[in-house]
Amino acid sequence: MIETLERLGELGNLAGREVFLFTDNSVSESIASKGSSLSPKLYHLVVRLYCLEMKFLCKLEIIHVAGTRMIDQGTNGLSRGDMYEGVMSGSSMLSFITLHLSASERSPQVIDWVKSWVSDEGKKTVEVLSPEGWFTRGHGHHGAGRRNLDGHWMPEYKAGIFIWEPPPGVARFAVEQLRQARMKRQDSTHVLLIPRLVTPEWCRNLIKAADLLFEVPVGRPAWPAAMHEPLTVAVVFPYLSRRPWELRKTGLLVELGGKLHGVLKEDPGAGRDLLSELCFLTRQMDTT
Numbered sequence: 672m673i674e675t676l677e678r679l680g681e682l683g684n685l686a687g688r689e690v691f692l693f694t695d696n697s698v699s700e701s702i703a704s705k706g707s708s709l710s711p712k713l714y715h716l717v718v719r720l721y722c723l724e725m726k727f728l729c730k731l732e733i734i735h736v737a738g739t740r741m742i743d744q745g746t747n748g749l750s751r752g753d754m755y756e757g758v759m760s761g762s763s764m765l766s767f768i769t770l771h772l773s774a775s776e777r778s779p780q781v782i783d784w785v786k787s788w789v790s791d792e793g794k795k796t797v798e799v800l801s802p803e804g805w806f807t808r809g810h811g812h813h814g815a816g817r818r819n820l821d822g823h824w825m826p827e828y829k830a831g832i833f834i835w836e837p838p839p840g841v842a843r844f845a846v847e848q849l850r851q852a853r854m855k856r857q858d859s860t861h862v863l864l865i866p867r868l869v870t871p872e873w874c875r876n877l878i879k880a881a882d883l884l885f886e887v888p889v890g891r892p893a894w895p896a897a898m899h900e901p902l903t904v905a906v907v908f909p910y911l912s913r914r915p916w917e918l919r920k921t922g923l924l925v926e927l928g929g930k931l932h933g934v935l936k937e938d939p940g941a942g943r944d945l946l947s948e949l950c951f952l953t954r955q956m957d958t959t
Contacts, residue, residue, distance in 0.1 A: 680727035704871035770840035784893035811856035881905035
């Protein structure tokens with residue numbers, strides 16, 4: 672693959688272009704994002720990739736996808752001589768690339784599933800944020816605001832329960848805004864939904880921000896098998912008014928995070944009930 676790219680560069684077909692390489696090998700994505708590997712052979716391949724980018728003034732994106740997606744796309748069958756699957760049968764290649772689609776655009780029922788366990792029994796409305804809302808309502812802005820005595824415009828603020836669902840291709844910008852919003856307005860609840868694609872760009876910062884982080888496996892009612900990659904769900908709870916101030920890394924959430932994936936895989940209904948009980952408990956902690 673690298674030799675092919677080097678040949679394309681020598682022919683002048685890479686200059687100024689961004690090349691997307693999709694693979695079902697997660698190690699390839701990992702070493703490309705880190706820029707290093709303990710394996711000498713893999714390390715030298717990474718060096719060749721970075722040299723290729725600098726020499727031919729191009730950008731290479733290596734993205735891990737599920738093996739089932741490659742089967743549907745036709746690559747798996749093509750290696751066995753099957754010429755009638757996926758793109759070989761006439762399907763558009765772009766139909767298998769979903770970096771621009773949010774979770775609800777791919778599976779509309781996922782929003783109702785989240786609302787079923789994060790709802791505050793009518794005290795706070797669950798709001799699904801648009802991309803514009805990442806910079807306004809997600810930060811607690813509410814209403815037109817007013818000018819203070821010095822003539823400066825002051826926004827109005829209102830806490831809420833917000834669902835962020837950025838497409839994977841721009842998820843890092845949403846995660847950045849979420850981290851800022853949480854520090855400024857500490858009494859809102861945030862739920863972030865991202866299909867597990869382009870993870871090196873957003874996963875590290877999301878781990879730092881989330882109180883609870885888990886994956887919904889494919890094949891669940893809210894996330895069917897046709898989605899291929901699991902759905903990453905991050906929950907950010909409001910800060911507490913007493914120690915430990917935040918729930919992140921507490922024994923309660925560490926233990927729950929370890930069990931939740933297995934529960935969701937075996938019994939989605941039990942997983943939803945468990946999440947609902949957790950959200951109710953976090954709302955009661957500051958009132959007891």
